[in-house]
Amino acid sequence: MDAAALVASLQQAVPEAALETVPSVDLHPTIYASRDHLPAVARALRDAADLKFAFLAELTVADYWPREPRFEVVYIMVSLVHRTRLRMKVRLSGADAHLATVSGIWPAANWLEREVWDLFGIVFDGHPDPRRLLMPEDWEGFPLRKDSPVQIRRPPHTTEPLQVTAEEFRQNLERDRLSRHE
Amino acid sequence: MTVNMGPQHPSTHGVLRLVLELDGETVHSAAPTIGYLHTGIEKTAEQKKWQQVIPLVERMDYLSAQSNSMAFCMSVERLLGVEIPERVKNIRILLAELQRINSHLVWLGTHGMEVGAVSVMLYCFRERELLLNINEMIAGFRLFPSYIRVGGLREDLPRGFHDAVRAFLERMPGKVDEYEDLLTKNEIYLKRTQGVGVVSKDDAVAWGLLGPIARAAGVDYDVRKVFPYLGYETYDFSVPTQSQGDVYSRYKIRVAEMRESMKICRQALERITPRGVYAIADPKITPPPKDRVYTEMEALIQHFLIYSQGFTVPAGEAYVPVEGPRGEQGFYVISDGTNRPWRVKSRAPSLLACQALEKLIVGGLIADVIAVIGSIDVVMGDVDR
Numbered sequence: 001m002d003a004a005a006l007v008a009s010l011q012q013a014v015p016e017a018a019l020e021t022v023p024s025v026d027l028h029p030t031i032y033a034s035r036d037h038l039p040a041v042a043r044a045l046r047d048a049a050d051l052k053f054a055f056l057a058e059l060t061v062a063d064y065w066p067r068e069p070r071f072e073v074v075y076i077m078v079s080l081v082h083r084t085r086l087r088m089k090v091r092l093s094g095a096d097a098h099l100a101t102v103s104g105i106w107p108a109a110n111w112l113e114r115e116v117w118d119l120f121g122i123v124f125d126g127h128p129d130p131r132r133l134l135m136p137e138d139w140e141g142f143p144l145r146k147d148s149p150v151q152i153r154r155p156p157h158t159t160e161p162l163q164v165t166a167e168e169f170r171q172n173l174e175r176d177r178l179s180r181h182e
Numbered sequence: 183m184t185v186n187m188g189p190q191h192p193s194t195h196g197v198l199r200l201v202l203e204l205d206g207e208t209v210h211s212a213a214p215t216i217g218y219l220h221t222g223i224e225k226t227a228e229q230k231k232w233q234q235v236i237p238l239v240e241r242m243d244y245l246s247a248q249s250n251s252m253a254f255c256m257s258v259e260r261l262l263g264v265e266i267p268e269r270v271k272n273i274r275i276l277l278a279e280l281q282r283i284n285s286h287l288v289w290l291g292t293h294g295m296e297v298g299a300v301s302v303m304l305y306c307f308r309e310r311e312l313l314l315n316i317n318e319m320i321a322g323f324r325l326f327p328s329y330i331r332v333g334g335l336r337e338d339l340p341r342g343f344h345d346a347v348r349a350f351l352e353r354m355p356g357k358v359d360e361y362e363d364l365l366t367k368n369e370i371y372l373k374r375t376q377g378v379g380v381v382s383k384d385d386a387v388a389w390g391l392l393g394p395i396a397r398a399a400g401v402d403y404d405v406r407k408v409f410p411y412l413g414y415e416t417y418d419f420s421v422p423t424q425s426q427g428d429v430y431s432r433y434k435i436r437v438a439e440m441r442e443s444m445k446i447c448r449q450a451l452e453r454i455t456p457r458g459v460y461a462i463a464d465p466k467i468t469p470p471p472k473d474r475v476y477t478e479m480e481a482l483i484q485h486f487l488i489y490s491q492g493f494t495v496p497a498g499e500a501y502v503p504v505e506g507p508r509g510e511q512g513f514y515v516i517s518d519g520t521n522r523p524w525r526v527k528s529r530a531p532s533l534l535a536c537q538a539l540e541k542l543i544v545g546g547l548i549a550d551v552i553a554v555i556g557s558i559d560v561v562m563g564d565v566d567r
Contacts, residue, residue, distance in 0.1 A: 027409060
């Protein structure tokens with residue numbers, strides 16, 4: 001099923017969605033959807049008889065900073081029944097980076113959307129568990145954005161206050177070293 | 183009672199943290215925490231040239247290293263639009279299947295040891311030594327060969343490769359029979375694994391778990407059969423499926439997969455000539471052999487350009503799915519037309535398996551937690567990247 005037939009079928013299921021196709025070099029027909037009707041489009045992709053994309057393989061984001069629209073959320077899905085694949089993308093602008101969650105439609109999207117929030121800062125409205133996944137809970141910033149630095153040098157961070165000052169620690173080490181050499 | 187099965191634990195297959203709420207021995211709820219092995223490989227890959235990304239991605243799923251590098255190279259080759267020579271495809275298939283046997287041996291060894299059959303570990307690692315010796319023969323490295331490159335392979339197969347692989351393939355079927363002798367009809371093993379950690383067919387697909395886990399539940403999906411790549415459609419092999427979806431079915435599937443992989447390896451070995459073409463002939467992508475670099479000017483220039491500035495890949499995106507030992511994996515690669523990737527995203531089957539873990543262990547006993555974690559075969563390097 002090529003991109004044009006997919007879009008026709010999808011447009012029939014969700015008439016108010018804005019869809020467009022783009023050429024692709026691998027075995028995934030690629031379509032762009034707007035974020036407004038995303039839950040309806042996703043539900044149609046999963047349930048419509050000639051689509052049946054029940055398996056969500058990948059949910060990720062590409063950051064095209066400084067181009068606007070900045071983000072492109074990418075959904076790669078597989079239809080086991082019809083043995084086809086599809087790549088659906090949604091464009092988001094940097095200032096207004098949020099869209100509806102699909103974790104109610106594909107439960108696999110739960111952690112994938114958490115990872116996207118963690119690394120890119122895109123908010124998924126209605127997500128049941130919007131926490132960071134890979135970075136520590138108190139991390140600030142979104143590491144995989146293009147304007148985030150690759151290497152960060154920070155002083156060591158502890159959750160409990162240190163019991164000694166740096167000078168006392170050096171003196172302790174020195175006293176310990178001297179006591180061992182006697 | 184809340185119990186922490188901390189990131190440092192012999193049975194969590196890496197650094198996985200589970201906070202379990204127990205009522206006696208029954209698990210009420212489980213909250214997995216991951217991210218202890220996150221090293222930002224995807225961000226680092228954006229700073230490296232295309233060939234330099236290959237050692238990085240090999241270290242993601244560290245038990246199926248050559249699967250990873252093959253998936254990445256295939257995505258990049260799709261963007262480049264190059265066609266790989268037939269001999270290289272067969273060698274890649276052989277290496278991928280040997281890697282599958284390698285990964286399943288580690289899985290079987292660690293899973294058996296966790297469930298209590300401690301000797302299975304040493305039996306499996308004894309055969310794994312032979313596979314690691316084969317890796318060392320082709321590339322010098324045992325675990326992360328970096329032998330599969332964009333455009334083909336790093337260099338031609340060494341002398342003695344065919345004999346080594348043939349010796350391994352002669353020895354292995356008897357050894358798999360030995361492992362089965364130890365576990366398949368073992369009453370203790372059956373009691374610990376049958377009916378434990380059951381995944382239904384619909385749940386496997388809904389939670390994105392395609393691979394041995396879904397095949398154990400009855401979903402007949404293998405990327406090698408449904409979306410064949412590298413010429414898998416010309417090989418004669420079958421894909422085992424079961425229907426119970428419990429830990430025992432996953433065990434049976436992986437042991438059967440080892441046997442099928444050996445079948446494919448034998449067929450691939452017949453098709454590979456000991457010497458021949460090992461990469462595409464494109465001078466911008468494939469470095470020339472070292473003896474020509476030392477004697478010819480053009481080869482020296484070519485070598486210098488490849489290793490200093492690399493090659494450029496046309497702008498676009500590609501995702502080529504590959505059947506790794508843990509399920510469908512692949513690399514979603516975006517290029518902006520320069521000599522560095524714009525985005526590299528690894529589709530990690532272990533991440534989705536970890537997500538499903540919560541639901542699989544709730545309601546079971548604490549001993550079942552160990553059996554289930556072993557059976558879904560998570561590799562934390564792939565989960566955290």
